[in-house]
Amino acid sequence: MSNLKVVLVGLGNFGSGWYRRLRRHPGVQAVCVVEANAQLRETIDSETPFYSTLKEAIISEHPDIVINVTPPHVHTAINEIAFEHGLPVLCEKPISDDIMDAQYIVGQAELKNIPFMISENYRFFAPVLKVKELLDSGTIGHLSSAHIEFDRYHVVPVPYFNRMANGLLEDVAIHHFDMIRYFTGQEAVKVFAVNSNPPGSWTETTTIHLSAWMELDGGTIVDYHGSMMAKGKVTEWYGDWRFEGAEGAIVLTSNRVQLIKEGKADEVYTFDGVGNVLSIDEFLAALKEKREPRPSGRDYLKSQILVHAAAVSSRDGKMVSVEDVLKK
Structure with a gap:
């Protein structure tokens, strides 16, 4: 088409x-x-x-x-x-x-x-695509852990944001949770999360600070920190990532991807001025090729269920099974 x-x-x-x-x-x-x-x-x-x-x-x-x-x-x-x-x-x-x-x-x-696609534009950023390529090639061996930090001081003017129970988790961290699934090709089995507001928060109706831990079905352990009240470090919207594998590590930060092997930087990829693929490009290509778009609604539903599980974990104050969370 x-x-x-x-x-x-x-x-x-x-x-x-x-x-x-x-x-x-x-x-x-x-x-x-x-x-x-x-x-x-x-x-x-x-x-x-x-x-x-x-x-x-x-x-x-x-x-x-x-x-x-x-x-x-x-x-x-x-x-x-x-x-x-x-x-x-x-x-x-x-x-x-x-x-x-x-x-x-x-x-x-x-x-x-x-055909039903969700516009998950974070999957299409050039540095993200490079990290995905490196992970899929097995260059750092079996993936053991992933560490994510997202830090911004960002007051959201959109009315629906403050109507959410957990604004950061539901509106921003959902991108990062989807990236976890995208990068690793694994699904979360367990999750423990704490949504909160730091002192002096610019909102009293939703939460803008999140700490989360999750275990993936391939054995990878993930820890996540996110804040929309950060006064110091400022990350890109897709956050800072560190992947640890049996044979090395990959670090993504500020449009820069670093591959580390044997304790030293092996290669560094930079993306200043490099264009990103648009989600509309993927949607039109999928229609033309008569295939499922990436991410389809069916795929993205798993990311949304993971976000829901994190919200339930925070509400109940305990670790939850992602598979069981919708059965309650």
Whole structure:
């Protein structure tokens, strides 16, 4: 599939960036927009078709795909409408703000055999792709552990963030938890997590500090530290990573990938000025090649279940089994 007509649903904080991206993308022939807030029409080109509901846009424009950039609590309703019309969907993460809804909508996509991808853009950053290549090649041998640090002082202006029970975990660390699965090719078996707020936190309605430990099914141990109240060190949004293996280590920090063997740096890869693949590129390629997009809703559901398990662990104050957490 090429030169597609796209309906973009949502013109908020992320939607405006998506609009500009789609307008200049060579694989997109035309874009129409759905947005409930009519005032946002002034933020796009006047010739772009603008609708208040997705059903109206589908009937009038006959689009080929749907890009869902609405707030998380709206995702399910929009995805359902798209599926009712047989339209492939690229949806911003998470699948839904409710784990049961997430399971339901993934099931609907599979039942109706409709391509459904989550826009997990962290997987497509150039340094991340390089680390994945090194890990898959076995250059550091059997992977024993992974250590992740994410540190930023970041006040989130988006209203839905402060409505979350655990903002950092659900809105930011979900990227990192997905990267754990992506990098290692392993699934978490056990997780222990603590969500909290440090003194002087800029929010009182959600939590923006997270410590987590997990055991993966391949035996790899992972420890994670994340903060949106950091006053010192500042990491990239994808964080700083250190992978320890039987034959060496890999360190990812600030657009720099370092391979360490026999106690010394063997190679260093830098990525300043290197472009990243876009999630829309992967989605369009998957449609053209008639394959499952990466990550599909089915795959990303496992990342969201891991986040849910961490939230349950923090709430209950104990380690939990990821497999058993949805049975309760």
